[in-house]
Amino acid sequence: MKLPVIRQIHSTSSVEEINNTITVLENISEVSSIKEVELDVIGELISNLCGALEVHQLVGEGMTEKDALNAFMKKVLSSIDK
Structure with a gap:
């Protein structure tokens, strides 16, 4: 996962667009x-697309984009450490 890519996807794409893209890639x-x-x-x-979806969710819950990106990466890193 690359944080700059996740940030770009989050900034330029809606949740619907991201979900559609995931579906196409899965197919x-x-x-x-x-x-x-x-x-x-x-x-x-x-x-990266799933990361952007999570960032969208966190922003929707009231976090700033920066805090949402940091929270997401902390979550990813903590799951790797286990």
Whole structure:
């Protein structure tokens, strides 16, 4: 996950647009001829999109974008440490 990418997605896309993009990427990932490296890229994109959705949710609950991004990354880092 890349925080600048998540910030850009959050800043320029609605929740509906993000959800639609995730659906398209999930459908593409199911094609039998797709290569492993392509699946890795799709997985990274989906991770960033899901991060942006969470940031949208936190902002909707009243956090500033900066605080929401920081809270999200702390959550990710704490889940890795466990």
